[in-house]
Amino acid sequence: MNRTILVIEDETDILTLLRHYLKQEHFEVVTAQNGYDGLTQARAIHPDLILLDLMLPGLDGLSVNRSLKKDPLTAGIPVVILTAKGDETDRIIGLELGADDYIVKPFNPKELLARVKAILRRLEQEPPAGGERYKAGPIEVDVSRHEVRAGDHLLDLTAKEFSLLLTLVRNAGHVLDRETLLDLVWGSEYEGTDRTVDVHIRRLRKKLGDFQDRIVTVKQIGYKFSDAESA
Numbered sequence: 713m714n715r716t717i718l719v720i721e722d723e724t725d726i727l728t729l730l731r732h733y734l735k736q737e738h739f740e741v742v743t744a745q746n747g748y749d750g751l752t753q754a755r756a757i758h759p760d761l762i763l764l765d766l767m768l769p770g771l772d773g774l775s776v777n778r779s780l781k782k783d784p785l786t787a788g789i790p791v792v793i794l795t796a797k798g799d800e801t802d803r804i805i806g807l808e809l810g811a812d813d814y815i816v817k818p819f820n821p822k823e824l825l826a827r828v829k830a831i832l833r834r835l836e837q838e839p840p841a842g843g844e845r846y847k848a849g850p851i852e853v854d855v856s857r858h859e860v861r862a863g864d865h866l867l868d869l870t871a872k873e874f875s876l877l878l879t880l881v882r883n884a885g886h887v888l889d890r891e892t893l894l895d896l897v898w899g900s901e902y903e904g905t906d907r908t909v910d911v912h913i914r915r916l917r918k919k920l921g922d923f924q925d926r927i928v929t930v931k932q933i934g935y936k937f938s939d940a941e942s943a
């Protein structure tokens with residue numbers, strides 16, 4: 713079955729270009745030219761991935777992303793943000809809001825396709841139903857149900873946060889450097905920076921609330937998940 717990509721972009725030229733390249737790779741492509749239509753489409757067709765422009769008429773991209781992540785029906789769909797500015801603030805805001813990746817315009821279509829495929833491949837690698845569970849301290853990750861419990865609370869995580877926490881919990885007690893985390897969570901093709909990891913760790917800690925100290929910063933190396941009872 714072909715994967716479906718929803719492209720939310722108001723500029724016709726870019727939309728045409730994206731449709732062309734995605735179709736060449738045998739993706740089904742659905743498009744929307746404003747934020748409201750994009751949201752409606754996302755809920756209606758439940759695409760495998762969304763390419764989302766930030767500067768949209770009506771409802772802007774960040775608001776669209778926020779709504780997508782709030783709705784349980786669409787929260788699990790990976791979102792790649794297209795930003796025209798190359799503006800660091802935009803990127804950080806996008807990541808803070810739970811986007812899975814971002815691409816700065818003008819982009820190289822091949823690079824964009826590589827990123828899209830990497831994200832979809834990682835989703836595929838997550839094993840299907842089979843009851844795979846990991847527990848470290850008060851944190852329990854149920855892979856097949858895509859659920860994380862911290863104590864009594866069910867956490868509301870984005871796909872990327874889930875993957876990052878899963879990686880840390882799977883390797884509980886071991887230090888993972890940022891480069892390793894980038895490879896494992898974002899894929900080796902992804903050219904992220906240490907900051908990408910740090911931003912996501914910060915968000916994850918916020919969501920872990922009382923248990924945020926479980927993610928330990930190991931100076932000049934990276935992070936580890938502490939499964940020690942005293943932590």
Ligand code: CA
Binds near residue numbers: 723767
């Ligand atoms: Ca635009």
